[in-house]
């Protein structure tokens with residue numbers, strides 16, 4: 001109390017922070033009420049790396065089969081993935097037999113999944129993991145397998161009976177916007193009626209954008225996460241186009257994300273072939289800033305120790321999984337460097353700076369810390385830790401100081417700013433006015 005009266009400025013800062021948080025909460029939109037995805041889903045999804053490979057004769061190690069998923073389950077359990085939060089092992093398209101069974105139920109391809117999905121789910125559960133599956137709102141899946149149109153209740157019940165824990169519901173072969181919206185809602189209600197807790201991953205807005213701007217308020221009431229933009233590919237061009245799309249549309253999508261419902265910029269392709277090391281760091285940092293589901297699509301049997309360490313970085317995962325659940329946004333672009341920031345719990349902030357100049361070497365970038373975190377992150381001071389590309393403590397920064405960083409071409413510097421509003425005045429005198437990082 002005494003301190004407050006001696007530092008009216010500090011009191012004002014605290015009031016400002018409080019108002020900022022209240023304002024955000026007012027914008028909160030009701031989420032799908034299934035108790036799931038309170039933080040973004042973490043796991044593995046086969047599509048980007050293994051696609052629709054059904055040729056088990058010639059490529060037994062990379063075809064879509066129960067063996068592939070059992071091997072991934074073993075590794076998620078034994079190689080530390082589960083321990084840092086990667087929990088959902090997810091099947092994408094091409095798991096089905098070409099026809100439904102005589103009762104109209106979906107069935108797994110009998111040669112590639114001889115034990116069926118129920119046995120696979122049991123195996124995955126025995127490893128302390130959860131199983132995800134894939135289906136489609138229209139008449140066929142994107143790869144041409146049976147669609148769920150007309151079968152929403154039967155399919156939801158089939159998945160629940162098998163012990164499935166997540167459904168990725170695609171939007172191919174759907175002939176109208178009415179069928180699309182109606183189908184996504186019906187499947188959500190059908191999953192609820194099974195009584196089983198099943199994360200519901202939608203592609204509803206992606207397919208809606210072809211016609212008009214999606215109603216995200218409505219989508220959030222039915223889905224736990226939703227894809228907005230094209231499939232990710234194993235290329236920098238693709239990762240960059242996702243970041244561009246997200247920042248161009250941030251006014252419409254950032255505020256709708258929160259516990260229970262998230263924007264999904266698609267899979268992490270870290271550990272594959274197309275991204276340089278700096279670009280892999282960029283993907284990891286920005287998927288954390290965007291509060292994105294972290295669904296890796298890579299080969300856990302052969303992944304490099306470097307990529308594994310990046311994907312298992314606990315400090316970066318903590319930003320992604322921050323319980324406040326506010327998605328970050330682009331703050332500005334200046335001289336081909338973009339600065340994004342994300343509010344975190346306990347008045348902390350994450351800041352990512354990406355160098356989009358694809359020529360030359362590392363570039364210096366200076367930033368007034370007063371410009372970060374709505375002007376309150378470092379008021380009166382903050383403790384800054386660099387998390388990527390390598391972890392190092394940068395120290396205390398007062399509100400008037402400048403932070404200088406060095407960023408590789410297509411690389412990112414990810415920072416965590418901890419509020420230091422509580423430090424006493426004599427400590428403040430030792431704050432750095434300007435620090436160089438090299």
Ligand SMILES: *[C@@H]1O[C@H](CO)[C@@H](O)[C@H](O)[C@H]1NC(C)=O
Pocket residue numbers: 033034035191192193194195196197198
């Ligand atoms: C189904 O929805 C109701 C009401 O929205 C909710 O209370 C319940 O937990 C849901 N059940 C499941 C299994 O998601």
Ligand SMILES: *[C@@H]1O[C@H](CO)[C@@H](O)[C@H](O)[C@H]1NC(C)=O
Pocket residue numbers: 137138139149173174175176179180
């Ligand atoms: C599925 O096909 C039937 C028959 O052609 C058609 O009437 C129906 O509208 C289609 N449904 C969707 C979602 O495309």
Ligand SMILES: *[C@@H]1O[C@H](CO)[C@@H](O)[C@H](O)[C@H]1NC(C)=O
Pocket residue numbers: 215217218
């Ligand atoms: C979006 O959906 C919500 C919830 O269903 C509804 O209240 C609102 O009117 C819709 N907004 C628009 C612009 O259609």
Ligand SMILES: *[C@@H]1O[C@H](CO)[C@@H](O)[C@H](O)[C@H]1NC(C)=O
Pocket residue numbers: 230231232233237238239241242
């Ligand atoms: C990935 O590649 C496909 C086809 O090659 C393309 O349609 C899609 O737009 C690409 N995605 C991104 C995000 O660039």
